[in-house]
Amino acid sequence: MKKIKVVKKQILQRKGDLYSKSYKVESGLLRSYTIDEKGKEHIFMFGPEGWIVTDYVSPKEPCELYIDALEDSVIIPIEKTSTQDIDLKKFIKRIRVLQNRVIMLMSASAVDRYEHFISTYPNIIQRVPQHMIASYLGITPEALSSLKSQRLRSKQ
Amino acid sequence: MKKIKVVKKQILQRKGDLYSKSYKVESGLLRSYTIDEKGKEHIFMFGPEGWIVTDYVSPKEPCELYIDALEDSVIIPIEKTSTQDIDLKKFIKRIRVLQNRVIMLMSASAVDRYEHFISTYPNIIQRVPQHMIASYLGITPEALSSLKSQRLRSKQ
DNA sequence: TAGATTTCTTAATCTACATTAATGTATTTA
DNA sequence: TAAATACATTAATGTAGATTAAGAAATCTA
Numbered sequence: 001m002k003k004i005k006v007v008k009k010q011i012l013q014r015k016g017d018l019y020s021k022s023y024k025v026e027s028g029l030l031r032s033y034t035i036d037e038k039g040k041e042h043i044f045m046f047g048p049e050g051w052i053v054t055d056y057v058s059p060k061e062p063c064e065l066y067i068d069a070l071e072d073s074v075i076i077p078i079e080k081t082s083t084q085d086i087d088l089k090k091f092i093k094r095i096r097v098l099q100n101r102v103i104m105l106m107s108a109s110a111v112d113r114y115e116h117f118i119s120t121y122p123n124i125i126q127r128v129p130q131h132m133i134a135s136y137l138g139i140t141p142e143a144l145s146s147l148k149s150q151r152l153r154s155k156q
Numbered sequence: 157m158k159k160i161k162v163v164k165k166q167i168l169q170r171k172g173d174l175y176s177k178s179y180k181v182e183s184g185l186l187r188s189y190t191i192d193e194k195g196k197e198h199i200f201m202f203g204p205e206g207w208i209v210t211d212y213v214s215p216k217e218p219c220e221l222y223i224d225a226l227e228d229s230v231i232i233p234i235e236k237t238s239t240q241d242i243d244l245k246k247f248i249k250r251i252r253v254l255q256n257r258v259i260m261l262m263s264a265s266a267v268d269r270y271e272h273f274i275s276t277y278p279n280i281i282q283r284v285p286q287h288m289i290a291s292y293l294g295i296t297p298e299a300l301s302s303l304k305s306q307r308l309r310s311k312q
Numbered sequence: 313t314a315g316a317t318t319t320c321t322t323a324a325t326c327t328a329c330a331t332t333a334a335t336g337t338a339t340t341t342a
Numbered sequence: 343t344a345a346a347t348a349c350a351t352t353a354a355t356g357t358a359g360a361t362t363a364a365g366a367a368a369t370c371t372a
Contacts, residue, residue, distance in 0.1 A: 265328075265329095266328075266329070295329070295330085296329075296330060296331080298329090298330080298331080298332095299328085299329055299330070302329095303329095
């Protein structure tokens with residue numbers, strides 16, 4: 001249970017790495033993401049204080065996601081092999097978030113996904129640049145920008 | 157651990173139901189899905205033999221998903237409260253499938269998602285109508301149909 | 313604090329996929 | 343087995359969001 005400090009932009013895990021770990025976030029903010037063949041980033045999750053950021057692959061397999069720090073952070077690396085540490089409740093919560101995310105991606109428009117995001121994670125909005133919100137929502141920064149101004153106009 | 161028989165089209169759970177259960181599939185095929193405000197169905201998962209189909213909400217909360225049978229099936233209902241029955245390995249496997257699904261939905265085209273689906277679940281294809289595959293992929297049946305004929309043409 | 317870099321916005325054009333509609337073919341069910 | 347219903351295909355048209363490009367504002371960094 002060693003706490004370590006990481007600085008903004010520090011990369012903790014790259015796609016393809018073996019023996020990957022989970023990271024419990026004490027303070028700061030991490031993210032996990034993929035990079036597609038066109039070089040575009042797709043954010044899988046944001047991990048603020050209290051969250052565990054991990055790639056859900058066995059430590060024996062090459063991992064799928066990149067993990068880096070969006071803010072200077074204090075984190076606790078956890079070996080994936082230590083199953084006794086697994087917090088089942090957090091696990092179930094996470095799977096619910098993912099279920100919701102899949103449903104949103106399949107059935108909701110970009111505007112609705114944005115509305116949902118800001119009401120679910122209001123604090124994340126202030127801490128990360130817009131293009132990362134866009135990346136999480138599965139749209140381009142340009143689309144998010146115009147969606148926001150449309151939203152503003154329609155509210156006044 | 158009582159086995160029960162259900163017939164094709166039988167509904168096991170409706171959105172909003174309380175005290176929802178998990179269903180272990182002995183034989184046959186279940187699915188879970190949502191219906192959006194426009195009345196459109198979005199399939200969350202297919203559950204063939206060996207799979208557990210569940211809505212990842214606490215049994216105290218109204219559930220999010222519908223569950224029904226796509227084939228006559230034999231299933232075992234499991235109380236969600238009995239955490240001792242939870243098969244952690246299956247849990248981790250499921251979460252990985254969801255991670256993959258989110259990444260696919262965010263970064264891959266309809267064609268790529270289809271290719272990925274048929275290579276991952278080749279047996280499901282033969283057992284369900286095309287429009288349900290489309291629903292799982294997050295596209296319309298018409299889009300899937302034309303995507304398939306394009307694929308055929310480009311392979312010859 | 314000046315220059316570089318990152319971030320955000322706006323607007324024109326493009327494209328993947330949705331929608332609508334028509335037709336044909338299976339599959340149910342009476 | 344006839345009629346009804348479910349399913350699949352094709353094509354025309356529409357649209358949400360992508361792409362490209364350019365400029366402005368904010369934030370780093372030397």
